[in-house]
Amino acid sequence: MDKNRKILVAIMAMLGLSAILAVFEISMTIQASRPGVYRLSSPVIGDGIGVVRINGPITMTGTADGFMTLGASAETILRRLDELSKDSRIKAVIVRINSPGGTVAATQEIFQKLMAMRRKNIKIIASLGDIAASGGYYIAAACEYIIANPGTVTGSIGVIAVSPNLQGLFEKLGIKMNVIKSGAYKDILASYRNLTEEERALIQAMIDSSYNQFLRDVSLGRNIPIDEIRPLADGRVMSGTQAVEAKLVSETGGFEAALEKARKLAGLSDDCPVFDEETNPFERFFSGIAGALFRGNHLEERLAGHSNGISMIEYRYRP
Amino acid sequence: MMRQSLATVRSLKWVDYVYFALLEPRRLVTRISDEASKPYWGALLVVFFASFAEILAASLVTVNTHFFYHKITYGLLLVFLINLMKIAVVALLIDALCQCMGFDGMVKTIFAVAGYAFFPQMFVLPLVYIVKVFSFAPVFFLSVFSIVLGIWSAIIVIVGVSEIHSMQFSKAALVFLFPYAAVGLYAFLVVVLVVMNLLGYVAAI
Numbered sequence: 001m002d003k004n005r006k007i008l009v010a011i012m013a014m015l016g017l018s019a020i021l022a023v024f025e026i027s028m029t030i031q032a033s034r035p036g037v038y039r040l041s042s043p044v045i046g047d048g049i050g051v052v053r054i055n056g057p058i059t060m061t062g063t064a065d066g067f068m069t070l071g072a073s074a075e076t077i078l079r080r081l082d083e084l085s086k087d088s089r090i091k092a093v094i095v096r097i098n099s100p101g102g103t104v105a106a107t108q109e110i111f112q113k114l115m116a117m118r119r120k121n122i123k124i125i126a127s128l129g130d131i132a133a134s135g136g137y138y139i140a141a142a143c144e145y146i147i148a149n150p151g152t153v154t155g156s157i158g159v160i161a162v163s164p165n166l167q168g169l170f171e172k173l174g175i176k177m178n179v180i181k182s183g184a185y186k187d188i189l190a191s192y193r194n195l196t197e198e199e200r201a202l203i204q205a206m207i208d209s210s211y212n213q214f215l216r217d218v219s220l221g222r223n224i225p226i227d228e229i230r231p232l233a234d235g236r237v238m239s240g241t242q243a244v245e246a247k248l249v250s251e252t253g254g255f256e257a258a259l260e261k262a263r264k265l266a267g268l269s270d271d272c273p274v275f276d277e278e279t280n281p282f283e284r285f286f287s288g289i290a291g292a293l294f295r296g297n298h299l300e301e302r303l304a305g306h307s308n309g310i311s312m313i314e315y316r317y318r319p
Numbered sequence: 320m321m322r323q324s325l326a327t328v329r330s331l332k333w334v335d336y337v338y339f340a341l342l343e344p345r346r347l348v349t350r351i352s353d354e355a356s357k358p359y360w361g362a363l364l365v366v367f368f369a370s371f372a373e374i375l376a377a378s379l380v381t382v383n384t385h386f387f388y389h390k391i392t393y394g395l396l397l398v399f400l401i402n403l404m405k406i407a408v409v410a411l412l413i414d415a416l417c418q419c420m421g422f423d424g425m426v427k428t429i430f431a432v433a434g435y436a437f438f439p440q441m442f443v444l445p446l447v448y449i450v451k452v453f454s455f456a457p458v459f460f461l462s463v464f465s466i467v468l469g470i471w472s473a474i475i476v477i478v479g480v481s482e483i484h485s486m487q488f489s490k491a492a493l494v495f496l497f498p499y500a501a502v503g504l505y506a507f508l509v510v511v512l513v514v515m516n517l518l519g520y521v522a523a524i
Contacts, residue, residue: 005331018445022375030383
């Protein structure tokens with residue numbers, strides 16, 4: 001009976017804990033969504049501005065749908081954009097970017113969606129945070145107006161493919177791979193051997209193709225001739241101020257400046273509602289833990305990517 | 320007095336009521352019947368915490384404003400009083416019917432059993448929390464869990480009534496349903512008569 005009693009006390013403690021967590025979560029949600037965080041004044045009806053946040057490396061499915069959010073999932077962002085474009089109250093959208101870029105296809109899908117929204121006469125404004133480089137800038141280029149902080153790291157127009165060459169290590173450890181393949185290039189970019197010249201040429205052709213798509217889309221989004229962009233599109237990063245001089249960014253300013261611009265472009269009043277994203281407090285909590293655990297571990301991240309067979313051809317700034 | 324209360328809490332004997340309520344309702348009845356002073360405080364606490372869990376579970380799956388803070392204070396008292404009234408009415412009506420059927424009056428014991436029977440309803444909170452975290456149709460599952468746990472509570476009361484009066488489970492189930500049927504029929508008749516009177520009043524103007 002004593003054992004049963006202890007089990008029941010544990011169950012009751014669990015019930016108490018879930019009650020405390022529930023009160024905490026609900027309170028956090030109420031605090032996070034209270035009027036006045038982003039709304040300058042109160043009305044929550046009528047036309048307004050939607051906010052989409054793109055944080056971290058961009059991938060198609062990413063980890064954003066999981067419990068520990070580390071990067072931006074294109075699918076989640078596209079769903080959010082779709083929601084906003086279908087909402088007749090949304091007259092302008094601010095895309096808040098804090099990303100070093102990501103995979104080619106994921107970045108392009110977001111770019112295309114933003115361009116489609118522009119064609120629907122929704123005003124799209126990019127607000128660049130700490131970093132909006134490579135794919136992060138690619139997405140910003142789809143926006144009608146780009147506002148960056150003077151110290152934002154942006155630019156890095158280019159494509160990169162990274163593959164570790166572990167042949168020497170494999171030889172040292174005496175590991176040999178048995179590879180049976182249907183074609184000469186089936187294990188291209190394999191980490192257990194050197195890249196051949198032919199393979200290098202193939203990858204380079206892919207990189208060049210993706211690079212040209214990047215230039216074409218930036219030119220289209222920013223309405224600047226490709227020839228003017230090409231000299232800057234050598235992968236260089238620049239500050240927000242330098243980007244304004246290079247016409248890659250419209251003006252310098254923060255999120256508040258972006259809000260003001262969005263209101264002005266869409267003809268909205270100063271007290272129009274701002275519909276920001278709502279995140280689950282649990283998600284925030286666990287993403288904080290994930291961020292603390294995995295931040296800056298680039299080597300592990302890359303090796304993990306390769307071992308999972310993930311394409312490493314990216315629009316991404318990799319310092 | 321204080322030392323004695325602490326010793327009672329530490330002995331964990333109070334946990335037996337919860338254990339019996341969840342898994343062995345017949346022993347719960349025996350224990351309550353054996354107690355000289357019926358353990359009403361425990362039953363009231365169970366009803367209180369079940370009401371709290373009910374409010375939190377419902378709040379978790381809905382959009383919340385600052386009204387939530389009213390809900391978990393004044394609202395909690397309201398739900399607690401409603402649940403208490405429900406138990407009192409159910410216990411009184413069951414006992415009245417039992418007495419009409421020739422059994423002894425045991426309203427105090429039925430009241431205590433009905434209070435402890437609320438314990439399974441506390442599980443609605445962690446269950447709803449899990450489906451909410453995974454965004455797996457939380458509103459739908461709140462209803463499902465409430466129904467399932469409500470049935471569990473009902474079974475505890477039915478087994479309790481069956482044990483108190485040594486009657487068959489099926490007969491106890493009918494006795495348990497009686498208060499709901501009686502109150503339902505009563506409310507239905509009142510609504511019909513009010514509507515008929517209102518229609519007559521409107522037609523006469």
